[in-house]
Amino acid sequence: MERIKTLENQLEATQLAYLMTAQISQFKSGFLAKTAHELRSPLSSLMGLHQLILEDLCEDPQEEKEFLQQGFEAAKKLVAIIDRIVTISKIDYGKIDLNIETVCLNNILEEVYNLTEFQAINYNYKIELKQIETKIFIQADQARLIQALTTLVDTGINLIEERKIIITSQLNEREDAAIVFIDIPSSFRQWEKQQEDLQTSDSTLASVKNWNNNLQLSPSMNLILCQTLLGKMGGDLNLLDISPQGEPETLTRLQFLMPLVRLS
Numbered sequence: 001m002e003r004i005k006t007l008e009n010q011l012e013a014t015q016l017a018y019l020m021t022a023q024i025s026q027f028k029s030g031f032l033a034k035t036a037h038e039l040r041s042p043l044s045s046l047m048g049l050h051q052l053i054l055e056d057l058c059e060d061p062q063e064e065k066e067f068l069q070q071g072f073e074a075a076k077k078l079v080a081i082i083d084r085i086v087t088i089s090k091i092d093y094g095k096i097d098l099n100i101e102t103v104c105l106n107n108i109l110e111e112v113y114n115l116t117e118f119q120a121i122n123y124n125y126k127i128e129l130k131q132i133e134t135k136i137f138i139q140a141d142q143a144r145l146i147q148a149l150t151t152l153v154d155t156g157i158n159l160i161e162e163r164k165i166i167i168t169s170q171l172n173e174r175e176d177a178a179i180v181f182i183d184i185p186s187s188f189r190q191w192e193k194q195q196e197d198l199q200t201s202d203s204t205l206a207s208v209k210n211w212n213n214n215l216q217l218s219p220s221m222n223l224i225l226c227q228t229l230l231g232k233m234g235g236d237l238n239l240l241d242i243s244p245q246g247e248p249e250t251l252t253r254l255q256f257l258m259p260l261v262r263l264s
Helices: 002-054 061-092 105-122 142-159 188-192 205-213 219-232
Strands: 101-104 126-130 137-140 164-172 177-184 236-241 252-259
Touching: 002 061, 061 219, 101 105, 101 142, 105 126, 105 137, 105 142, 105 164, 105 177, 137 142, 137 252, 142 164, 142 177, 142 188, 142 219, 142 252, 188 219, 188 236, 188 252, 219 236
Parallel strands: 126 164
Antiparallel strands: 101 137, 164 177, 177 252, 236 252
16 A cells, blocks of 8 residues: 555656646747747848848938948847847856845835836836835845846836836735735736837838837747746746726736745
8 A cells, every 4th residue: 555655656746747847848948939039020120221221222321321330239239139038048047146145125126116217207107116114035136136127117117108107015924925016007918029020021211210229128028037037036926917897908917926034
């Protein structure tokens, strides 16, 4: 009987390991597909600009120089996108170590607020920070945690058209966890958007310039990279639709959980 029980436990562990491997494989496959799509976008911009030059659509050498400058800017953005994706991948695979230490979440959220408030003001939006008075301590790489949370708020700013973003900190004593809510008045579906390709066949200088100026990582890729980074710190980041009843797809919540550190 004991041998049967042991075999049952081993079978259950094997099944669990198989399911986890399958999930990781599915995630990596999806990640590679999304990464390839993100890299296609700046490359499409470069192709569009060079197509305009090759088809002799430049009015004079000055305009041709302007095309080349736009292509150079697209190339720099491509390098920046690659660098960021590669860095997160190296952290995920353990090639880059995180500087994990005990940090105060309250101070981190204050820094995120300070870094994003000016951008929000430029867009005529507001960011509201609601923190509990209790000091919350967690284990994290402070610089990279600030970077991830700032990226999420910045992405939210680019998605909203009105109202304000609210950042809230809470304690979940039952689960011994700190919780951060980032409530953004935008559709849940907007966070699933990938980078759009430039249609080079219909390219004009004005359209290429406008498209290139707005070139950045898509909300979908930003979310995946932040989930990966925060997960390596022991955190859990989820995207929730918390739209009020009767107002579908009007409010999205980024929910970030992190284990607490109890200071003696």
